[in-house]
Structures are given as structure tokens and as C-alpha cells.
Amino acid sequence: MPEKRKKTLKDIARELNLSPSTVSRALNAYPSLSEETIQLVKSYAANHQYVPNPMAVNFRKNRSSTLGMIVPKMVHHFFSTTISGALETAKKNGYSILLVQSFDQLKDEILASQYLLSMGVDGLLISVSNETKEAEHLQAFLDEGKPVVQFDKITEFLPSPKLVVDDFEGAYQATSHLIAQGYRKIAHLSGRMDVKNAYERYLGYKKALEDQGIPFHEEWVPHCFDITEEEGFRFTQTLMQSENPPDALFCITDLVALGAMNYLKSIGVAIPQEVGLVGFSNWMLSEFTTPTLSTVDQFGEQMGSKATLMLLDQLKSQKLGNADTVQLKTQLLIRASSSKG
């Protein structure tokens, strides 16, 4: 390799007959320097394409300028938008992001945490796995003085700031919309009740029914475990074949709604005329189904960005006590699958 020796700060100091400290201060715009010196050094550095060695800076400042980020699975559309938002915001603030997937398994999440710690990240952004029911591995960050921000999928076992979507409200609105469209027998393809988001959506659904005086039937709330298209298909089949089939389905996520849609189409049920359908998360695919799928948008990009800012705030303030939960609003997107009129 060409091995071009890079110019260092010391080189500049020598060439300019200044001390390294002065050059350093000039480059970092210290208040006490003369405007003259600052200009001299800055223009010289620019003209000789001096680039500070980031490794040296980080080493000296005892930080890595890197944030760890753990998500269940990055191929999930929502998480990829979340990551995208976090990356942009981190970059703008001089940080980079080290990304790891937990594949929704506690075991992998623990490994990921240890890995990030060993890589010396300055803080952690995490959306926990479905299996996470304790948080020792995350507490380890706090113990080292490294802030953590949880987003979307959170655990109460770790005292850190949390950023969530208002799942309850999103589900409430989705269900209310179905009611407003004239549906009365509304089922909910739910998730695991020990996963907070799923539980909140369930509660929002239930409350909406209650508030408009629609009876709630436990048997209309099957629980998906893996949250797949296949489960959506299968549970919808069971529901539709029961003696009292529903006339609308509110699904915990778009993928499940897609399964429901596919089953309904397979037996020739008209959507939305005979059965209404609403999903959750605004997956890319929901725009392109036939009919298009009504859903609840979670603003993933914004969430990733906001979570990063919350983490950077802690890094700046050097305070770790905060364990507040910030809620982001959702937005109901009404598309063809639930629009009778």
C-alpha cells in the first residue's frame, strides 16, 4: 500500500513555529486565542488537508464517539426506518452507530450487550427482545456510567429514559375508526400479553369498544406468538369459521393483517364491504396490497432520531438518573381496507 504518512498536529506546529497546544486550541476554536492565530492555523490546516486522527482524539478524550444500537431485526421495516433516523441524527452530532441484532432472543441480546461494552460504545439505544424479562445485561451499561435509552419495545426492569409510541391511543383510534365505519363485530388479532406494546394495543382496543358500548368478546381476541403472516391467516380462518364470525379485524401488525387479508380473499370475502381490516406499523407493503391496508403509522424515522437525541442529552449532562417515558403520537392512515363509504 502507498502508506502516505498523514500530517499531524505536531507537523503543523513545527511548520508554523507554534506549539502543539496552540495549534490544537486554534483548531478547536478556543476563546483565549487571538483571532489572527486562529485564522492562520485554520487556513494552513485546510490548505494542507490536515485531518485530525479520530483514534487519537477519542483515545485522549476517553470516549469512542460511538453509540451502540440493538434492535430485534433490522430487516423489519419499522426498525430499518428507526435505524435510519438514528444514523442521521448521530452523524449530525459527530457520533457513529454500532448496530447489532438480537433476533428477538434474550441470549443474543446479552451477547450483543457484552460485545458493545467491549467495543467501548459511549451509550446504548435498545429496543428489547420479546424474551427480555430482566435487565442485568443492560444495567451493566449504567454501572459503567454509560447512558441507555430504550425505544419502542421497552422493559420496566431498567431505570432508563424510554421512548414509546402511544400504542394504546393508536389502537384506540384504529378500533374507533372501525366502529365509525359501521362495523360492530370487531375482532383483534393480538400478540403476547407479556409484551408491553401488544398489551397496550389490546387495552386500547378494549377501551374503544367499551366507550362506544360495543360488547367485548374474549373469543374474538386470538393471540399471535410469532406475529407472522401465517398466524394472521390461520387465526382469521378460525374466527371466520366460528359460529359467530366478526365483521372487522384489527391486527397487531401489518404482516398479520396481510395474512388475514389473504385468507379473506381466499374464501371470497369482500374487503372492506363484508369485513373491515386495519393493521399497525405502516409497513411498506401496506400501501401496495389490494385493497390497500389501513394502518397506524409509528413514525420510525422520527423515533430513531428522537431516541438518539435523548441519549446524546444524557451524554452531555452526564446524568443517568432519569427514567421518564416519552410518548410519541401515532397517526391512523385510513386506506381502502376499512373504508366502506
Add this chain to the structure above:
Amino acid sequence: MPEKRKKTLKDIARELNLSPSTVSRALNAYPSLSEETIQLVKSYAANHQYVPNPMAVNFRKNRSSTLGMIVPKMVHHFFSTTISGALETAKKNGYSILLVQSFDQLKDEILASQYLLSMGVDGLLISVSNETKEAEHLQAFLDEGKPVVQFDKITEFLPSPKLVVDDFEGAYQATSHLIAQGYRKIAHLSGRMDVKNAYERYLGYKKALEDQGIPFHEEWVPHCFDITEEEGFRFTQTLMQSENPPDALFCITDLVALGAMNYLKSIGVAIPQEVGLVGFSNWMLSEFTTPTLSTVDQFGEQMGSKATLMLLDQLKSQKLGNADTVQLKTQLLIRASSSKG
């Protein structure tokens, strides 16, 4: 913050009455040390949860253990699988990945390159934007002795190893499959002819027709510019309304095929009975359309992993001359949209 002072290598040396160099050598399993000392140091380090400071190591070794990765857009399913594969492989080899998106714009790609360079990455993985017709900004990496590997979307303007999918062969197989199914009037919803992947697929399509003696009609090959569902819909409409409508469509990507499918369904054309349909890339959604969409899988995970290995190889060998192109096989996935029988 609690500010727990971390144990350093020097601490261990003192506590064990050894010199720092010996401890360092023991931890890194140097050949010349006595087995005894190695064991002593290693177990002591483990018991006192010593973790080497990665910043110091990188600084000392004048590297960052970080690879830059530029992709057009990470929310695209193919790229997110690619990233996933790269992340895993990098991690296994002690490297992390710094990810940036170009949003398919040269301007952003240039900024991304400069950013990665300033962050001191050791090498670059890149899938170039549609706009990239020169490579000065990438040459800058080579000039600094940092290896580059291009994958999927490549430019010939940079002499670096390249990893691509055999687009020609994939398109050839897809088209041949349609012919084998009995379709004879096969259109191709193509892309920009100045983008290599699109051009190769176009050539594969054409060659397949030629080899089986099926006439080629230029007017059956509209060119998408943005590669969207909307374009798929619109161009299919134009084709189907022409005096000589095709009986099959091979689409440059699944999203375009989805648009085609949606148009065909909207006018009541039966898929695959009346019109056959094949996409490209195996987007997640292609499994879940009705009917399910035949497509060409590109093994994104494997591609990301392989590209990373190619980059690490160069890092190890310290040689930058190589500009070979490695081709990965594709796999035709035959699903309902093209299965008459």
C-alpha cells in the same frame, strides 16, 4: 456518573509483579512466553474482568477496526439483508461497520465518502448510486491505502474488487421459465440502461428469447426510471392497452412487478392463467401477494457477508491491486404468479 475506574493492563502488571509488556504478550498469546505465565495472566485478567481499552489498541495500531458501508437506501429489503450479512461477518472478525446512506444521489455519496474517511474507517464497502458515473471520491480511499469492495451496484471507474449477482443469468432463467410455461408474448419492464444491473437483466431477457426463437419487440420493453410500484402499474397499463398486449411480464424488480400485478387485477386479468408474472430480488412482500410472486433471489445476506470477507482479505494482505469481479449465482423462485400448470 459513578465513573468506575477501569482496570488497565498496567494495573494487572503491578498486581502480578510482571511488566506491562509481559502482560500484553500473555493476553495476545505470544509464542515466546512460558505457558505458565500465559495461564496466570489470562486467568487473573478473566477473574478481574479486565477488558482492553479498544480506543487505545486501535490508536496504537493505527487502525479503527471499523469498515465504512455506503448503500443507496437501507429500508430497501435487499440492502437491509446485505447489511445484516455484512454486520455479522464484520463482528465475527473483530470489525464494526459504520453505515451511511446515499439515497441514490451522487452528492450524498460524495459526502458519505468524505465522512467515512474523516472517521478513519479502515476500508469501504459500497453499492454505488444510480448517478455515479465517476469515482474520484472513491479513489480517495485507495489513495490513502484503504481497500474498497463494490457490491451489487458497481462502477467500472474504480479499480477495486467487485461482487455482483449474475443479473444476466438470473434474467435469462426467469425469461426461460416463462417460455417453458407456454408464454410467448413476453414483455420486460426494464430500468435505466445506464445502470449496469438493469442492462444485464435486459440482455439476459433478450438472449433467452433469442435462444428459444421467440421474437423480440422493442415496444415491449418500457424503461422504469425510479423503479416504483407506480411505474409498474402505469407501464403495464400502457402495454395491456396496446394493440398487441403481452401475455407475460418479466419485471426488473418485485416492486415493479407488484405494480403490474395490481393493474392486472384491477382490470380482472387472471394471473397466471392469462398473464404470467416474474419479478426480481425476492422482496419480503413477494411471498405474501395474491397470487404469490415468482422472483429471482439474490441472497443478500450472503452477498453482504462475502463482500466483507473480500474487504478483510485485502486488509490482511495489504494489497490493493485487485479489480476482479466475482459473480454470485441467483436462484429462481417459482411461485404462483407464473405457474400455469
Add this chain to the structure above:
DNA sequence: TTGAAAGCGCTACCAA
């Protein structure tokens, strides 16, 4: 087989 010590590039403290 082990130790001593220099030094990677930068920042920040203490002086002047």
C-alpha cells in the same frame, strides 16, 4: 523468557 522504555497523536494542565 522477561523487562524497560519509547511513543502512537492529541488535549489539557500549569506556567509564563
Add this chain to the structure above:
DNA sequence: TTGGTAGCGCTTTCAA
């Protein structure tokens, strides 16, 4: 307003 200089934690020569 500027300079001198120690030192971050580690690796790696050179010497023993």
C-alpha cells in the same frame, strides 16, 4: 495569549 509537557493505555522494539 501562548508554550512546555505529561500522559491517556497499549504495543513493540531493544536489551538483558
